[in-house]
Amino acid sequence: MKNLFMADRMDKLEGEAAFAVLAKARELEAKGMDIKHFEVGEPDFPTPMKIREAGKKAIDDGLTFYSPAQGYMPFREAIADYAKQYKNIDTDTSEIVVTPGGKSMIFFTLMCLVNPGDEVIYPDPGYPAYRSMIKYTGGIPVPVNIIEEKGYSFDLDELESKISDRTKLIIINSPGNPTGGVLPPEDIDRIAELIENKNIYVFSDEIYDRLIYEGTTKSIASIASVKDRVIVADSFSKSYAMTGWRLGYGIMNPVLAEEMTKLQINCNSCTSTFVQVAGIEALKGPQDEVDRMRGEFMKRRDLVVEGLNSIKGFSCMKTAGAFYAFANIKSTGLESSELASTILEESGVALLDGASFGDNGKGYLRLSYANSEENIMEALNRIDLLMGRIMKNRRAV
Numbered sequence: 001m002k003n004l005f006m007a008d009r010m011d012k013l014e015g016e017a018a019f020a021v022l023a024k025a026r027e028l029e030a031k032g033m034d035i036k037h038f039e040v041g042e043p044d045f046p047t048p049m050k051i052r053e054a055g056k057k058a059i060d061d062g063l064t065f066y067s068p069a070q071g072y073m074p075f076r077e078a079i080a081d082y083a084k085q086y087k088n089i090d091t092d093t094s095e096i097v098v099t100p101g102g103k104s105m106i107f108f109t110l111m112c113l114v115n116p117g118d119e120v121i122y123p124d125p126g127y128p129a130y131r132s133m134i135k136y137t138g139g140i141p142v143p144v145n146i147i148e149e150k151g152y153s154f155d156l157d158e159l160e161s162k163i164s165d166r167t168k169l170i171i172i173n174s175p176g177n178p179t180g181g182v183l184p185p186e187d188i189d190r191i192a193e194l195i196e197n198k199n200i201y202v203f204s205d206e207i208y209d210r211l212i213y214e215g216t217t218k219s220i221a222s223i224a225s226v227k228d229r230v231i232v233a234d235s236f237s238k239s240y241a242m243t244g245w246r247l248g249y250g251i252m253n254p255v256l257a258e259e260m261t262k263l264q265i266n267c268n269s270c271t272s273t274f275v276q277v278a279g280i281e282a283l284k285g286p287q288d289e290v291d292r293m294r295g296e297f298m299k300r301r302d303l304v305v306e307g308l309n310s311i312k313g314f315s316c317m318k319t320a321g322a323f324y325a326f327a328n329i330k331s332t333g334l335e336s337s338e339l340a341s342t343i344l345e346e347s348g349v350a351l352l353d354g355a356s357f358g359d360n361g362k363g364y365l366r367l368s369y370a371n372s373e374e375n376i377m378e379a380l381n382r383i384d385l386l387m388g389r390i391m392k393n394r395r396a397v
């Protein structure tokens with residue numbers, strides 16, 4: 001292929017380790033290796049029956065046409081009610097934009113708000129799409145460390161020190177990927193204070209907020225004095241086990257909602273109409289399946305954390321949300337990138353190097369525990385055996 005060219009901006013876009021490791025794991029599986037998957041953040045449960053039925057019925061009822069670009073009105077109404085009930089946000093349909101998944105909201109927000117040279121503060125380690133999209137829009141990524149000793153929360157003084165005249169946006173994510181850390185309500189209040197008299201937006205990624213096992217968090221958009229400058233992103237992928245349906249939304253001021261709708265028109269036209277109808281059932285129907293899945297995740301969290309802590313050289317904090325364990329492996333003296341590859345190649349356990357979520361994730365491994373207890377036990381056993389061998393060989397050298 002000759003004379004292929006690419007726009008310069010494509011150099012700035014990054015991939016995602018979860019998908020790269022999944023591809024590698026699939027290759028090994030094709031060669032006959034038994035792989036236990038802990039790399040992708042995806043519930044292993046099927047979408048709850050009532051939601052599936054609502055989606056199928058919507059197709060049969062003929063809801064197979066475009067919806068309004070901003071989102072199907074009865075769905076936006078359901079989201080407004082849900083936001084009041086679960087997030088304590090006063091909103092209405094003019095402030096809601098429905099998108100195919102929560103990820104689009106990251107893309108749209110950065111495209112709408114960031115000019116080249118603008119600074120964007122984001123968590124490190126954090127979801128890789130943040131840094132990738134900041135760079136793509138020409139923004140300057142300004143990482144703020146997420147600190148293990150603080151329960152994987154920010155040091156708020158450090159966060160404050162990173163705010164400058166060029167800061168346009170602060171990204172927060174609670175419960176967080178990749179650590180499962182939850183920002184306590186008082187931290188959210190302090191972040192609101194930090195932006196109160198400044199022209200800075202906050203992007204609040206709340207896609208794991210139904211998966212909290214202890215304590216509570218708070219949506220920064222529930223604070224009236226800053227609500228106009230908050231974009232809440234939420235998604236059905238994790239709470240309702242709907243990753244493949246591609247359904248999410250944002251809540252923001254109506255002026256920004258109009259701009260995001262323009263992006264939607266140019267990009268997707270709209271989110272699939274019958275998927276939005278299934279979303280109404282998810283939000284308005286019984287929530288017992290969400291509760292059941294959360295209960296299962298909590299049991300698995302306890303199992304994973306206990307198992308990881310019993311592996312020599314590993315330590316893992318029990319965090320209160322999402323379905324990720326973030327194990328500190330610094331005292332093994334090994335590089336986390338190398339160890340993640342070795343664990344996959346030699347033990348058949350696919351997991352992620354913490355550094356793929358930012359420099360501050362170096363020395364950690366992320367395991368998504370959205371997997372059966374049986375697989376968790378098997379994977380932990382394999383890692384334990386491997387670590388025993390590695391440590392023994394090192395002592396022998």
Ligand SMILES: Cc1ncc(COP(=O)(O)O)c(C=O)c1O
Binds near residue numbers: 103177207235237247
């Ligand atoms: C923190 C965070 N935000 C956003 C997303 C995007 O999810 P989706 O596009 O499936 O809604 C993910 C997915 O893993 C995530 O972990």
